[in-house]
Structures are given as C-alpha cells and as structure tokens.
Amino acid sequence: MKVCMIGTGYVGLVSGTCFAEIGHDVICVDNDKNKIDVLRKGGIPIYEPGLEELVGKNVKAGRLSFTTDTRAGVDKSLFVFIAVGTPPKDNGEPDLSSIEQVATEIGAAMRDYKVIVEKSTVPVQTGTWVRTVVERFSRHSKDFDVASNPEFLREGSAIDDFLHPDRVVLGVESKKAEQQLLELYKPIDAPKIVTDIASAELIKHASNSFLSNKISFINALSIICEKSGADIQKVAEGMGLDKRIGRAFLNAGAGFGGFCFPKDLKAFIGIAAKLGYDFRLLKEVENINEEQMLRVVKKTGDLLWNLRDKKIGILGLAFKPNTDDMRFAPSITIIEALRKEGAIVKAYDPVATERAKLVMPDIEYCSSPYDVAKDVDAIVLVTEWDEFRQLDFHKIRDAMRQPVFVDGRNVFERDKMAELGFIYAGIGR
C-alpha cells in the first residue's frame, strides 16, 4: 500500500522505515532540506540502534524514498501520516501549529480519497480540527477520512516496538478507513483495537501518564523503604509478580526524563484543565519526579558532608541508555543542582556527550569512566548504560579521591560495592 509520512523526526522516520520494511511503498516528507539531503545520502539524523541499516535496506529495495515535496508525497499515496513535532510552549501546552500547517498542505494537495492519520502525540479532539482545516483548504477533492494511530515507540528499541507492538490503536470515523488501516497493519502480528478518534488520542496520553505514575509511585515508595529498612528492589519484585500490577516501569531511580513523559504529562494536565478537570494526581506525579532527581544530589551531599568545591563524576548523561537524547534528561537537573551547591562536575556518556555539550557547555567532559573517576570525591551514576556494569571497580576506586558511589539506578549490589571499598548509596535500599 502507498504511504506518505510527513515529518522525518524520530517518530516519522522510524514509522516510515518500518512500514517499508513490512512491504509498503513509503515516501517520507520533510520541509527541512538538510535532513532530506542527509537521508538521501544514506545517513540518519538521529541515533537509534539498527535504523541506519534498515533505512539503507529499504531504500535499496525501492520501497522507501525521501522528498521535500509534500504535494508529490500526498499525490502518490493512499495514507498520509502526520508525524510532525508538537513541542511544548512556555505554558506546557503542545504547539500544534505544525500539525495545522501540514493539514493545510494536505488539503491543498489532495486530488482523490486519502486516509489522513495523526501519528504525532496530540490532545484529544485534535482530529476534529484536522478535519476542519483539511476541508477548508481542499481545492480538488473533499473525499477523505481522518484517523488517529498513536505511536508507542521507545527510543533505543523503536524498531522492535514498531514491528512487535503490544497493540495497534486505530481511531477511525468510518468503516472504510478502518478496513484500509487494518489492511495496512496486516503484517503486524498484534492485537488491533479500533476506537473512535477521541479515544485513540486519549489512549496515548493516558498510557504515558499511567507509566509516569508507576515510576513516581515506586520512587515515592523508595523513600519509605529507606526510612524503614526495606529494599525497594524486593518490594517491586513482590508487587510486580501480581499480574494486575506487572514488574515493568517499577524501577526506582533518579527520576524519569526524555521528550515524552515530562512533556506529555504537562500537556495532559493542561488538556484536563481545559476540559474542566484538575488532574491533581498527575501534578503530584510531576512533583515527585522533580524531588526524586534532587534527592540524588542530597544523598551525595549527605555522604560528603559538604558539596562546596567537591569534585563529582557523573556516569551517564542521556535520559536513558541506548540513546543520545538529552531532552529533559535527569542529568541536567542533577548537575545544575550540584553546581549550585558549589560542586565541580565532570561527566562521561558513551554517546550523548556532543548533545550534552550544547545544553551544559561549561562542565568537563571525559573520554572514559576511568577519566571521570580520577580525583573525584564521589561518582553519581545517572544513566544505566550496560558499559558501566563491566567496569574494573578496583581501578575506579583507586583513581578516586574519596570512594563515594551514588548509584542513581540501582545497578550494583550494596554488599559487593562495600566489599570493593566503596561508600555506597542506592535508591530505596
């Protein structure tokens, strides 16, 4: 089937490439000429394991191409996916102007029936606006359906998430659109849930908020564990074995970040407010998350007595492993707070250093964890990269000025670290 994917950011590029991988003909459109040039030359503008190879494979097979020409993309396709950014405005509301712009362009370009699908994360009821705008700007044809097909991709495992999802959500307004979308997704072996458009839009915000909720719950519980002598890992294991709860997203740590959870949470609180509901539960999820990042700083301070002029080494800067994404990374909040207390910070990340330099230009960046350890008073592990599990901890400890280790992701065992001579603190144990 013929697919036009408008927007070659994270969601658009992964989704477009995966649609090609399952056999469809995909044209990816972006108004950023540089991006399209890079993609045409076989490069990819983001870091995602396996994506470059998959793009190359599908371009070679003739199923995937890139253009800046929206009209051409729309003209040749049955499905037109909108996968442009909806970044937060200063007040936390998503900026939907790119969605509007794309909707006007689709309207102007359409000559025959299209299924116009929202892929970007949007507030509930956006579909109604998309329909209105497309209709207002349509010149040659008014034959179209709007649909919502939210994405649930995680950075770092996006390809697998697309090809083997837990579910595919299809919000439609007609039987025709439903049938076309079910056909499009036929090669994907997963439960498909068909809903109205508003429900599909809500499923996305509700899912991300619920997962954030789970994380803040376990983080709040980690405080109770610390105060009562319980172990959060065991508590999470015991809770998670209950199928109604599940073990996933019950890892206590230095807080959640990334471009999705913090932004979607804020947006959803705003959407609820606009609809007349004060979603206090989600406000508290946000507060707990903010406090959780700062608790890592407090722990470090407590183990060092004073933070002023102390050298602190940070392991991991990206908001989670297997990505170079620094957006809303907990490391930023933690490093800012450490520096505010007068600490001197050096840091290492396997892939995010260049991006981190753009956000935090004036800290020292190291080329290995061993460089980070050199002469520091404490190490704070913020992102649980696999690489950190294999370190030579004798070497690390010997390089440090004081052997204080704050494990913000509970990667290591307290007893083992103590045996190695570290003064160790985890989260909630």
Ligand code: UGA
């Ligand atoms: C998240 C969702 O998991 C995806 O389903 C969704 O499609 C995506 O947002 C989106 O809306 O685009 P992502 O932001 O890539 O995906 O990252 P996650 O793996 O969900 O992790 C988010 C944050 O939560 C990270 O900072 C991670 O360290 C933290 N986290 C996760 C915890 O602190 N504890 C956990 O148990 C799990």
